[in-house]
Every structure is written in C-alpha cells, then in structure tokens.
Amino acid sequence: AQSVTQLDSQVPVFEEAPVELRCNYSSSVSVYLFWYVQYPNQGLQLLLKYLSGSTLVKGINGFEAEFNKSQTSFHLRKPSVHISDTAEYFCAVIRDSNYQLIWGAGTKLIIKP
Amino acid sequence: NAGVTQTPKFQVLKTGQSMTLQCAQDMNHEYMSWYRQDPGMGLRLIHYSVGAGITDQGEVPNGYNVSRSTTEDFPLRLLSAAPSQTSVYFCASSTETEAFFGQGTRLTVV
Numbered sequence: 216a217q218s219v220t221q222l223d224s225q226v227p228v229f230e231e232a233p234v235e236l237r238c239n240y241s242s243s244v245s246v247y248l249f250w251y252v253q254y255p256n257q258g259l260q261l262l263l264k265y266l267s268g269s270t271l272v273k274g275i276n277g278f279e280a281e282f283n284k285s286q287t288s289f290h291l292r293k294p295s296v297h298i299s300d301t302a303e304y305f306c307a308v309i310r311d312s313n314y315q316l317i318w319g320a321g322t323k324l325i326i327k328p
Numbered sequence: 329n330a331g332v333t334q335t336p337k338f339q340v341l342k343t344g345q346s347m348t349l350q351c352a353q354d355m356n357h358e359y360m361s362w363y364r365q366d367p368g369m370g371l372r373l374i375h376y377s378v379g380a381g382i383t384d385q386g387e388v389p390n391g392y393n394v395s396r397s398t399t400e401d402f403p404l405r406l407l408s409a410a411p412s413q414t415s416v417y418f419c420a421s422s423t424e425t426e427a428f429f430g431q432g433t434r435l436t437v438v
Contacts (some may be wrong), residue, residue, distance in 0.1 A: 319370055
C-alpha cells in the first residue's frame with residue numbers, strides 16, 4: 216500500500232534560521248507530490264507541488280522542495296524562517312492522477328524567537 | 329470567489345444525535361471529498377465523489393453517509409454521533425493536480 220512518512224512530528228527552529236521538513240513516500244509508480252500548510256485554526260493551503268519536469272519546485276512564502284526519485288523523498292526547505300511560518304505542514308501524494316491524496320501525519324513547525 | 333464553503337464552523341452534539349455537515353464549491357469540479365483530521369494522524373478520507381450521483385467510501389466511512397445530487401454540493405451526514413467522531417472535518421474539491429479545502433468544521437460529540 217502506498218504511504219507517506221513525515222519523519223518529524225515537530226521541528227523547532229530559531230527565527231531567521233534555515234529549516235528542512237522531511238517527507239518520504241512509498242510508490243513504484245508515478246506520483247504527483249504536494250506540500251500543504253495549515254495555519255492555526257485554518258484550512259489547508261497549497262504550498263507547492265511537483266507534477267513533472269524540474270525536480271526543484273518553488274512555492275509560496277519562500278519555500279521550495281526537491282523531488283528525489285531514487286530516495287523517494289520530497290523534502291521541504293526554507294533558507295530563513297519567520298514567526299509567520301508557524302504552522303503545520305503536510306506532505307501528500309496522488310498516484311497516477313487518480314485524484315485521491317495520501318497524506319503524511321504532518322509536521323509542526325515551531326519558530327523560536 | 330468563494331471556492332469551498334463549509335458550514336457550520338463549530339458544532340457540539342450529544343451522543344446519538346444526527347446532523348449534516350454542508351459543503352459547497354463553485355469551481356465546477358467533479359471530484360469532491362470529505363476528510364477527518366485527528367492529532368498525529370494527518371487527514372483520513374471518509375467518502376469521496378467523482379461526479380453527481382456517484383459516491384464511494386474512503387478509508388474511514390463507518391458512521392457517515394454522503395450524497396451528491398449536484399456538482400456543487402456534497403453534504404456529509406452523521407447518522408448517530410459517537411464520541412469517536414469528535415474531530416475536525418474538511419471538505420475538498422479537486423482537479424487532477426490540486427485540492428482546494430474548506431475552512432473546516434470542528435465537531436465535538438459529548
């Protein structure tokens with residue numbers, strides 16, 4: 216069965232420091248990959264997505280992610296975080312464009328002043 | 329541009345009561361879905377629909393019913409609420425490459 220693993224449930228980081236949120240997936244077929252962000256008491260918003268082409272994907276708010284097919288990873292990075300980045304981040308995949316998202320458990324990004 | 333609208337935002341039910349969570353989208357998407365979000369478990373798919381008149385079960389369908397009489401609306405019915413259904417519920421409307429979410433319904437069953 217296909218699965219998505221977010222390796223860290225929480226990531227504390229100082230403001231203006233870089234951050235990486237890790238995501239690995241299991242699939243032997245083509246996938247579409249996504250990162251969604253959920254700010255406190257809000258719905259989910261698309262941060263970025265990989266469909267095909269360049270493996271480095273840039274998203275909103277200065278985030279980027281790199282698709283690594285050999286390691287089946289799609290880690291999210293930001294070079295300098297701000298207090299406004301405090302949120303929960305979810306990695307997800309769609310397999311073979313069948314519309315159904317498979318979700319990771321989420322990573323809470325905690326920004327320390 | 330409303331996107332996906334969910335109502336209500338908050339609800340408290342007593343065990344055994346029934347209710348309907350409403351979801352409407354104005355993007356003319358065929359695919360819609362309902363998720364529940366519980367701490368540490370990500371989002372789990374309850375039911376989904378690939379078009380008007382077509383629905384199917386997701387990962388955790390027990391205790392929930394759905395219908396899809398129009399493209400726009402996809403209500404979720406709790407038949408007899410149980411404390412285990414205390415959760416945050418999200419409706420989504422999707423294209424092939426992106427899902428758009430409502431703001432969620434926080435449901436507490438006491």
